[in-house]
Amino acid sequence: MDNIQATADGDGRQRILAAAEKLFSDKAFDAVSMSAIACAAGISKANIYHYFPNKDTLYLAVLRMASHNLRAVLNEAVSAHGSVMDVLRHFAHNHLQALLKKPELVRLVWREILEKGAPRAQEFAEQGFADMFSALVDVLKLGQTRGEFRQDFDPALVATLLLGANVFFFQSRDIFRHYPPITFADDPAGYDAGIVEILLRGLVPATS
Amino acid sequence: MDNIQATADGDGRQRILAAAEKLFSDKAFDAVSMSAIACAAGISKANIYHYFPNKDTLYLAVLRMASHNLRAVLNEAVSAHGSVMDVLRHFAHNHLQALLKKPELVRLVWREILEKGAPRAQEFAEQGFADMFSALVDVLKLGQTRGEFRQDFDPALVATLLLGANVFFFQSRDIFRHYPPITFADDPAGYDAGIVEILLRGLVPATS
DNA sequence: CCTGATATTGACCGATTGGTCAGGTGCTTA
């Protein structure tokens, strides 16, 4: 049963998917050739077509897998214990860590979201969104019913703010890095600690 | 001097740039062919090479122009009058409106920012960032020195939060639109009105 | 040992890619 070569069932397919994922996360669809994928996977180009009927299908499979894995990683970020404020802090931290942990997956899925006109598989990309969102909104609603938060804000809006802050950080941290006034480019933990604190307390001193 | 045909100086060049901008904002670099650009511009492919030595140079010119125009549009968003809080509200609103007004430019420049490995012209893309950022940070600092804002937060962090919220909204509003809990997908004004209010007041009731 | 199915390959296909080139406009200046 054990082969000397690690040729577990579906090994070829997996090799192709892994190579394609790497390449597609670095460059756009048209910038990645089947030859390049084959080369990266260490097989012949023709062999790819034994597993996938065409390039689009392969890309879709990669996107599907990436989306699934990303969801799994991100969903770990949502876990509740302690006060709602603590849950929020915890979430902000873990969510950003999850993004930074699998940057290829994030770039891959996000590029698909941004693509206009050709919605190759937005369904997959959008799923992660819905998960994150509903989980986060639930937390915020809980904070409101418990009286820890004010009642007069839209939970979905705050969720957008938090998610957006992390995604924006992820996308822009290379720019942040050579922009002097920003000190938190390489300190994601400090970044969303600050973010959450501002969200909780607000900018205006409590002198009402 | 006047020709019947509107052949003002640089007309051909401008036609090419316009067509290329449109195409490059819809699809990635490799997905746009020189033939397509020529066709869209209503000229022959060979003629493009009379104005631009190669595809990369053309793309760079497009990016340069787009970045410049985008900066111009965005900089209009920064104008100060009234209280610092009002300036902040004004900025959030106008910044998002500017993004939505020229979506092709934003997509073009932002795609370049996200591109890994091949930083074709991040310099241009990053310029807009620096402008926005310093202007916004200055406003926030003013709020702090005037005592309208608390002293214990990092202005750059709040600027990131605000900019990020708008960019995130811009990028994700197609997804928002078919996600029920979100009601502000088609109401950008309401969106950043809410955003700013949360930033100012915070989530936690002032009961200290 | 044979057989059939799964993997895998190099050679090949038509189409398209970015880019070149020789030549043809039409206007300006001498």
Added chain:
DNA sequence: TAAGCACCTGACCAATCGGTCAATATCAGG
């Protein structure tokens, strides 16, 4: 009128693209 020049073109090029195909390895079960 002739020369010069910016503009513009169709035809062409080698290279690469996604994809096909016939010919092989490889290996399990009979």
